[in-house]
Amino acid sequence: MAAIGAQPAAPGLLGFGELKLHLPATRLQWLALVMSLGLGGIGAELAWHHPLSGPLALAAWGAAALLAALFWIKTPVLLFAPLPLIGLAPWSGWISFEEMDLLVTACGCGGYLAYALQLNARDRAPAWRHALVYSPAVVVLILGMAAMALLSMLRGFADAGGFRFGWFHGYHEAMNSVRNAKALFLVLALLPLWTAAAAARPRGFSRGLLLGLVLALAAGSAAALWERLAYTGLLDFSTDYRTTGLFWEMHVGGAALDGFLVLTLPFALLALLRTRSPWRFAAGLGVALLAAYACLTTFSRGVYLALPLALVPMVLLADAQRRRAAGSGPESSHIDSTLGAVDEPLPRLAKLGALAMAGAFALAAALVFGGGGYRGLLALFFVMVILLTMPASLWLPGFGQRLTAVLMGGLLALLLGALSWALSMAVPKAAYVLNVVALLCCAALRWKDQPGQARPLYVLMVTTSWFWLLSTMVIVADYWGGTAGRWTALAAGLTLGGLWAAMLLQPRLWPLQGAASAGKAGWRKRALLVAGLLLVMSIVAALGGGAYLRDRVATWKEDGQTRLSHWREGLRLLHGPQQWLLGKGAGRFVSSNLYEGPPDSQIGDYRLRTDETEAFLALTGGKHVLGYGEQFRLSQRIATPAPGPISITLVSRTATGAALSLQVCEKNLIYMESCTDLEAHLQPYRAEGAAADAPSGWQTHQLKLGAVGAMGGDWWAPRFVTFSMALASNGARVDIARIALQDSQGRPLLVNGDFNREMAHWFFSSDRYHMPWHMKNAALHVLFEQGLLGLALMGSAFVLVLVRLSFGRGRDHPLAPAIVAALIGFATVGAFDSLLDVPRVGLIFFTLLLLGLGLRALPGEGVARVA
Known part of the structure; x- marks a missing residue:
């Protein structure tokens, strides 16, 4: 055990100043x-x-x-x-x-x-405190999965022509088998360490896992936010641009960001539901909203489907946990019961009121945004925020007094609304000022609430101010959208006004009733509802303000047929019973599809070659339709060039004529902006007197790329600048010995342009032609690489985790609901994409899968209440 002090070193200790470490014992x-x-x-x-x-x-x-x-x-x-x-x-x-x-x-x-030298060690925990325990059967299952992954990697080596180590192999070479299989082995390398950590300090380990995944979600969502700010604008939902963040694995398409989001978002939401600290709640809410924006801008129908399918079971499982924790039966005997009383479920009429409120807001948001745009939608949002903060004291006066408040408040608000509309017509921008004034009046009245006191006049003032705020929302929509905005917003206002009147007159319809929702005790519930409003607004804005998402939703049937055809073609690449049983090998789908698939699957490629004197790059074009976005590109990120022309020196050779496209663009990964390009038409070269069938010789070309403008974006949302080269000729090949770029100030822009450091600094992408790179289904991906045996083992582990954490020994572990939700979300997105060919996503998936096989709740573990 580590000790601080200047005492003499005891036997078995190493002394380093004041730090003492145990030798392995x-x-x-x-x-x-x-x-x-x-x-x-x-x-x-x-x-x-x-x-x-x-x-x-x-x-x-x-x-x-x-x-x-x-x-x-x-x-x-x-x-x-x-x-x-x-x-x-x-x-x-x-x-x-x-x-x-x-x-x-x-x-x-x-x-x-640290474990070997017992750094920060504690007394060995008794077996009943171990939070991560694997039964013999589960150990056999994990070893079976590892054996199949290893066999798949070896079969991949064999299919690639034998193992050959390389630092810069691509998707067709042997090291791609290592890339595809390594995620499971990386998790297995850390699993004994995590088992020891979960035994020594189970709560600390669980909280570390939760914090790590929440921080990962925050980082990934922040990267998505930067990308949208830099390349499209925050509220641009019409541009044909899907967010990729910093997941380089999407350079050939795929759903790396989608899989990452559905694996990590449940942990952030679970932490948000359970935290009782206002500051932590605010931070968690910020992360959740940022992640919601990232999910929305993936424009992935798989993500949109996965989130409800995953999060509904998570909430149900978390609710079941807290009920068992607060119960007194045998099921709660090993769970901490000091969590306080469990909130009573909403009565039936309150549930009806909640559904009516949610439906009314969704309908109102769609109506207002259609005519009043973002400004009308923002005004509607504040109307709902004030509605959700209505004090409980409003229902203390009698029915007749509340009815009078509704009728008189409506008439007074109608008068104020008419005066406000007239003023907005006479004074520019007055509509927005009046909306703010009405909002401040509502906030001031809310501040003046006296809980527990029946004040009919106060009810009248609150009702009048809120109806007035509702009318100014209509005025804002009218000012911005004209006649269309006026009538759609008026319909929305009448719907919400009638709903509030019904709830004020019939208290049982109000969903925020009861002690748990009153005063300071209900701040978390109201904050979550406000977050829900923001999410609904985002969805409405994306659907109503962007044609791209509507087009993607409309083409689901055609895309489904395309995937079915692709899956059939992919399975035809498995030959014979052995490949069906054991798979073709890790990382071999791309090559198999290239050489054995249909002609339109023959994509472009590159290889690093050497002749007698130097290394050179062999670049080939695909045989499919080579539109501007479908070309196979080899790229390098460069420093921002000075405005002006760019000089290019190219040493190349080709056996047939070929069109080589050269571009400098602002580009994150697969979508190009602000490009300056040229197309060099290369022809074979033979020295004078050479035979007609002699190989083409090297030629040096001096090229000029058109003048580039200011590039790099803003300092707060920088854009990456990328140089790319691609072949625009079907099936052509060009060998490149050297390539150099200089901007208008003579600065060299490329590194390793002679390829003497192999492919260092060079990266490839297929911007819009993605099918040949992926199986496009996680289960079929496992089947192709590991066969039916590997699919059965992984499928068994997956189902076992869901059962253990939903109904079995691990159901009361604090992270069980989030792990179940993450795996359900992963399976949903994985129904439409491979996912496991992304090592970083695979690392998170196998971590949750293997931990889920062994996690169990501890005596006194306890779970916090869910709002």
Whole structure:
């Protein structure tokens, strides 16, 4: 155990100043030391070979390992929090290895070393306190999954023509099998460490996992927000642009961001439902709203379907947990019962009122946005916020007094509304000022509430001010949208006004009744409802203000037929019983589809070759329709060029005529903006006197790219600048020995333009032609790579986790509802995309899957109440 002090070192201790570390004393500690050294050696080797800077990568890796050693119980925070931001492949050119591998090895090296030397150790916890326990049958299942993944990787090597190590292999070479299979093995490398952490400090480990995934969601959603700000604008829902964030794995399409969001969002929502701290609640609500925006701008129908299918079971499971925690039966005997009383369920009429309110707002939002735009929608939002904060004292006066308040308030508000409309017609912008004044009046009256006192005059004033606020919302829509805005907003206002009158007259319809929703006790519930309003507004704005989402929703049937055809074509690539049983091998779908699939699946490719003197790049074009967006591009991110022409020096050769497209664009990953390009028509070259069938020789071309303007975007939303080259000729091949770019000030823009450092800094993409790169279904992806046997093992583990955490031994673990929701969401999105060919998404998935096989609730674990 670590100790602070200057006492003499006891036997079995190492002394480093004031820090004392135990030497390994048990077999498990010696094994942990071996694991630490092994992962340390692998991580240091990978870091030293990082294409951007070996020394910097090694220093960062060492810092991460040190943090993992100091906080080994909470290594999930260190591992998952930066995960969506650390994909540097567009800069480095690495895809077989990546920064995720460095982070995993650093966490493993530091964590196992801390465990072996008993840094921050505690007394060994009794078996009943172990939160992560695997039965023998589950251990056999996990070993079976690992064996199938290993066999799949070996079969992938064989299908690629044998194993050959390379730092910069692409999708067709042997190292792609490592890339596709490594996620499971990376999780297995950390699983013993996490098992020890869950035994030593189970709550600390669970909270670390929750915090890590919530921070990851925040980081990934922030990246999505930056991308929208930089490339489309925050509220542009019409541009044909789907958010990719910093998930480089979407360079050939796919649903990496979609899978990441559905795997992490349930944890943020679960934390939001359970926190009682206003500051933590505010932070969690901000993360949830940011993630909702990211989900919306994926324009993914799979995500839109996955969220309700996943989050409804999560809320039900969390609610069942808190009821068992507060109960007195045998089911709650091992759960902390100090959580307070469980809220009574809403009465039937209150549920009806809640549904009516939700439906009325959704309808009103659609009507108001259609005519009054974003300004009318914002005015409607504040109308609903004031409605949700209505004080309970309004229902204390008698029915007759409340009826009088409704009738008199409506008449007074009608008079104020008429005067306000006249003023808005006479004075420019007065509509907005009047709306703010009415809002401030409502807020001031809410502040003057006296709980528990029946004040009929107060009810009249509140009702009048709210009806007036409702009328100013109509005026704002009328001022902005004219006649259309006036009548649609008026219909919405009458609907909401009638609903509020009914609820004021019939208290049982009001959904926020009861002690749990009154005063300060109900702030969380009202805040969640306000967040729901924002979400509905976002959906209405996306559907009403953007044609792109409407078009995608309208084409679901055609896209479904395309996927069915693609799945049939993919399964035809499996030949014979052995491939159906064991699979074709990890990472082999792209190559199999290229060589054995239909002609329109023959995509472009690149290979690094060498002749007698130097390395060169062999770039080929696809045989499908090569539109502007369908070309296979080889790219490099460059510094922002100075405005003006760009000079290009190209040394190339080709056996047949070929059109080489060269571009400088503002581009994150697969959508190009502000491009300056040229198309160079290359012809074969043979020296004088050479035979007609002699190979083409090298030619040097001096090219001028048109003048580029100011690029790079704003400082608060920068745009990446990318140079790309692609073949616009079907099936053509061009060999490139050297390429160099200079901007108008003579600055060189390209690195490794002679390919002597292999493919360092070069990255490839297929902007809009995605089908040949993916199986487009997670289950069929596993079937193709691991066969029916691998699919059966993984499917069994998946179902077992859902059963354990919903009805079995792990159902009362605090994270069980979120894990179930994450896996359901993953399966839903995975029905339309591969997902497991994205290592970072695979890492999160296998973490939740393997932890779900062993998590169990502890005596006294307890769960916080769900609002």
